Amino acid sequence: MSERPKILVTQKIPADAYSLLHSIGEVEANMDEGVIWSSEELLRRAPSHDYLLCLLTDTIDARVLEACASATPRLKLVANMAVGYNNIDVKAATRQQIMVSNTPGVLSDTTADLAFSLLLATARRVPEAERFLRAGKFTGWGPLLFCGAEVHGSTLGIIGAGRIGQLMAKRAGGFDMHVRYYNTRRLPADIEASYRLTYVELEELLRQSDFVSLHVPYAPTTHHLIGERELALMKSSAILINTARGPVVDEKALVHALQSGRIAGAGLDVFEHEPAVEPELLSMENVVLVPHIASASFKTRTRMAMMAAENIVAHVQGQRPPNQVNG
Numbered sequence: 001m002s003e004r005p006k007i008l009v010t011q012k013i014p015a016d017a018y019s020l021l022h023s024i025g026e027v028e029a030n031m032d033e034g035v036i037w038s039s040e041e042l043l044r045r046a047p048s049h050d051y052l053l054c055l056l057t058d059t060i061d062a063r064v065l066e067a068c069a070s071a072t073p074r075l076k077l078v079a080n081m082a083v084g085y086n087n088i089d090v091k092a093a094t095r096q097q098i099m100v101s102n103t104p105g106v107l108s109d110t111t112a113d114l115a116f117s118l119l120l121a122t123a124r125r126v127p128e129a130e131r132f133l134r135a136g137k138f139t140g141w142g143p144l145l146f147c148g149a150e151v152h153g154s155t156l157g158i159i160g161a162g163r164i165g166q167l168m169a170k171r172a173g174g175f176d177m178h179v180r181y182y183n184t185r186r187l188p189a190d191i192e193a194s195y196r197l198t199y200v201e202l203e204e205l206l207r208q209s210d211f212v213s214l215h216v217p218y219a220p221t222t223h224h225l226i227g228e229r230e231l232a233l234m235k236s237s238a239i240l241i242n243t244a245r246g247p248v249v250d251e252k253a254l255v256h257a258l259q260s261g262r263i264a265g266a267g268l269d270v271f272e273h274e275p276a277v278e279p280e281l282l283s284m285e286n287v288v289l290v291p292h293i294a295s296a297s298f299k300t301r302t303r304m305a306m307m308a309a310e311n312i313v314a315h316v317q318g319q320r321p322p323n324q325v326n327g
C-alpha cells in the first residue's frame with residue numbers, strides 16, 4: 001500500500017487507540033459521544049476507507065459490505081471493538097473477501113465481574129434497598145427488611161462455559177457455590193476440576209440452579225435459548241443473569257415469568273431490542289437493569305480499543321490480523 005491507509009472509526013474510543021491508528025494512517029472518526037451512525041450514514045462514509053473500526057451498535061450488513069467491496073479504496077478489514085460480532089454479517093464479509101476481527105480475552109474478567117455483581121445485587125436486592133433509603137423510607141432496622149436470597153452455598157448454573165463462563169465459575173468458587181454448567185461441548189476434565197464445574201444437561205441445570213447465568217454468543221442456534229419452556233423448568237426462587245446478548249432470552253416470556261412469580265428475579269445487562277427495554281421490566285422491583293456495561297472499565301475498554309486497532313495495524317504491515325474470525 002503506497003498511500004497511507006484510510007481508517008474510519010465509528011464512535012469515540014479511548015485515546016491510545018487513536019494515537020496508534022494516527023501513526024499508521026489517515027483517520028476519520030465520529031467524535032460525537034453517544035451518537036451512533038445510522039446504516040445510511042455508514043453506507044455514505046465507509047466505502048471510501050481501507051479499514052473500519054466499529055462497535056457492536058453498528059450494523060455492518062451485506063449492503064454496507066457490498067458497497068465497501070466495490071469501492072476504491074477497497075475495504076480490507078472490519079475490526080469490531082467487541083468479542084461478540086453478531087452486528088456484522090460475517091458471511092457477507094467473507095463473500096466480499098473482507099476480513100472481520102474481534103477482541104477476545106481482554107474483557108473476560110471484567111464481564112465476569114459485572115455478571116457476578118448483578119447476581120449479588122439481584123439476590124440481595126441492593127438497588128431496591130438503595131431506592132428505599134434514598135426515598136427517606138428507612139425508619140430503622142427490621143427483621144424482615146429487604147431479606148433476599150442467600151448467595152453463598154447456593155447452586156449456580158452457567159450456560160456457555162467459554163472464557164467468561166469459566167471466570168464466572170471462579171468467582172462463584174469464592175462464595176462456596178456449587179457450580180453446574182451446560183455447554184455444547186463438554187470441557188476437558190482438568191478445566192472442570194480447576195473451576196469445580198459439574199456438567200449437566202440444560203434441563204437439569206435449569207431445574208437445579210438457584211442462579212442461572214448466560215455466557216453464550218448470539219447466533220441463530222442461541223436465539224431465545226431461554227424461553228417460556230426453559231423458564232418454566234427453573235425454580236420459582238431462581239434468578240436469571242444475562243450479560244451475553246439480549247435475544248438469547250425471549251424477553252416477553254421473561255416478563256411473564258417475572259410477573260407470575262414463575263421465577264424470582266433477573267439481573268440484565270443486555271436486552272432483546274437494545275437500547276429499547278420491555279416497559280414492564282422498568283417498573284419491576286425484582287429486576288436489576290444496567291445498560292450493557294459488562295466490559296465498561298477504563299482499562300478494559302482501552303485494551304479492547306487497542307486490540308481492535310492492532311488488528312488493523314497487523315494488516316497494514318502485511319500480517320494476518322491476530323483476531324480474524326473469518327477466512
Ligand code: DGY
Binds near residue numbers: 082083294
Ligand atoms: C462484547 O464485547 O461483545 C461485549 O458485549 C461488550 O461489552
